Amino acid sequence: xxxxxxxTGPQLxxxxxxxxxxxxxxPTRAIEEQANRSAGDFAAFIRHHAExxxxxxxxxxxxxxxxxxxxxxxLSEDELVSSAILLxxxxxxxxxxQTGNAIRALLSLENPAAxxxxxxxxxxxxxxxxxxxxxxxxxxRYAYEExxxxxxxxxxPGEQVALLLGAANNDPAAFDAPRxxxxxxxxxxxxxxxxxxxxCIGAPLARLEMQAALKVLFERLPSLKISxxxxxRDIYHFHxxxxxxxxx
Ligand code: HEM
Numbered sequence: 001x002x003x004x005x006x007x008t009g010p011q012l013x014x015x016x017x018x019x020x021x022x023x024x025x026x027p028t029r030a031i032e033e034q035a036n037r038s039a040g041d042f043a044a045f046i047r048h049h050a051e052x053x054x055x056x057x058x059x060x061x062x063x064x065x066x067x068x069x070x071x072x073x074x075l076s077e078d079e080l081v082s083s084a085i086l087l088x089x090x091x092x093x094x095x096x097x098q099t100g101n102a103i104r105a106l107l108s109l110e111n112p113a114a115x116x117x118x119x120x121x122x123x124x125x126x127x128x129x130x131x132x133x134x135x136x137x138x139x140x141r142y143a144y145e146e147x148x149x150x151x152x153x154x155x156x157p158g159e160q161v162a163l164l165l166g167a168a169n170n171d172p173a174a175f176d177a178p179r180x181x182x183x184x185x186x187x188x189x190x191x192x193x194x195x196x197x198x199x200c201i202g203a204p205l206a207r208l209e210m211q212a213a214l215k216v217l218f219e220r221l222p223s224l225k226i227s228x229x230x231x232x233r234d235i236y237h238f239h240x241x242x243x244x245x246x247x248x
Contacts (some may be wrong), residue, residue, distance in 0.1 A: 001051055001060060001061055002060060002061050002062055002084065002087070002088065002199055003049065003058055003060025003061060003062035003063055004045075004049050004062065005035065007042070008045070008155055009247050010053050011044070011045075012045075012088055012089075013040040013092055014038070015039075015041060015042040015045075015089075016042075016088060016089035016092045016093065016115065017093075018034050018037075018038035018039075019035050019038055019039055019042070019085075019089060019090075019095055020089060020237060020238075021034070021035055022035045022148065023236070023237035024078050024236055024237060025169055025215055025234055025235075025236040034172035038054050039085075040167050041087050042088075043082075043085065043100075045065060046062075046081045046084045046085060047082075048076075049062060050062055050065075050066050050077075050080055050084070052064050054066050059179070061077075061084075061087070061131050062084060065084065065202055066080065068074070068080075074120070075157050087201075087202070089198075090202060090203070092137050093207075094202075094211070094239060095206045095209055095240070096135055096240070097135035097238045097239065097240025097241075098129070098130065098134070098135040098206065098240075099209075099210060099214075100241045100243065100244050101129065101132075101133040101135060101239070101240060101245075102126070102210060102214060103214070103217065103244060104133070104230055104241060104244055105132050105133055105181055106125075106129070106214065106218070107224065107225065107226050107246070108181075109181065109206075112214075112218050113218040113219065115183055116211075116214055116215045116218055116219075119211070121183070122211045122214070122215055123143065123207070123211060124183045124184065124188070124213050125183040125206075125214070126210045126214065127183075127190060128181060128182060128183040128188065128205055129183065129210070130169075130171045130190050130192040130193075130215075130237075131175070131188065131190035132169075132181050133239070134165055134169055134190070134192040134239065135139060135192075135238055135240050136165060136192070136237075136238065136239070137164060137165055137199075137201065137237050137239050138162050138163065138164055138165065138166070139162075139163050139165065139194060140161065140162050140163065141160070141161050141163065142158060142159070142160050142161075142193070143155035143156065143157055143158065143159050143160075144157060144181035145157055145206075165191050167191060167241065168191045168200075169190045169191060170193060174187065174189070174199075176189050191226075193206075199227070221248045223248045224246050224247075224248045225246060225247055225248065226244065226245070227245050227246055227247040228245035230243070230244050
């Protein structure tokens with residue numbers, strides 16, 4: 001889709017992993033330096049492929065972004081590179097963790113395959129997985145101007161607010177029995193992809209990927225069971241499992 005060779009996938013994941021380690025609590029100097037090197041290598045890789053696409057455009061996203069850059073003020077070279085990297089690393093990490101969290105949640109239920117039978121059911125089940133155990137819990141925003149959030153709580157310009165998506169998804173004022181996994185709930189309105197102008201650009205892709213992946217998994221391995229108590233990774237930026245050990 002991006003227009004880079006498929007066999008570079010593992011390298012892109014490695015660069016991406018290095019970069020997102022920067023979001024950890026108290027990263028060390030070594031982590032920062034590695035993130036910097038990987039960001040530089042990733043940027044050089046995209047510049048190289050963007051240059052190739054410029055000479056020989058295809059029907060891929062990098063060609064489209066390059067054309068947008070060439071035809072006017074839309075994207076600068078740096079914006080082209082950072083957009084491509086953002087798409088690639090936002091696409092890798094969140095969906096991987098969400099898929100693991102979803103499989104864990106589904107394996108705690110009676111008959112997961114039944115919840116994925118038919119497109120509508122599968123879509124509703126994936127939405128509930130997103131609400132029940134989201135991979136990204138916190139994003140922050142700065143106030144540009146003074147704003148009164150609720151009576152008595154005001155923000156001053158420059159103050160930062162942390163938006164706890166994971167908590168909003170479990171708000172008893174918004175969801176009936178929020179800790180229950182219920183794909184048929186009528187009050188589905190999770191905020192796992194954020195909201196407003198920064199709403200996740202990859203949401204439709206992530207939803208499709210999860211619907212397809214979970215369906216195939218439970219069709220092929222209907223007797224799948226968890227065989228080791230899973231643990232969440234002790235990291236701050238993604239809410240996902242260390243590993244999920246199963247048997248069938
Ligand atoms: C289950 C998987 C995913 C989850 C839970 C997720 C979640 C989110 C959230 C919460 C935001 C908003 C960030 C903010 O408010 O600052 C966001 C933004 C974004 N996501 Fe995703 N995402 C997922 C998959 C993807 C995929 C597959 C892609 C790319 C193909 C992607 C690309 C992006 C990009 C580029 C943004 C930034 C949008 C902007 O700032 O305007 N995401 N995502």
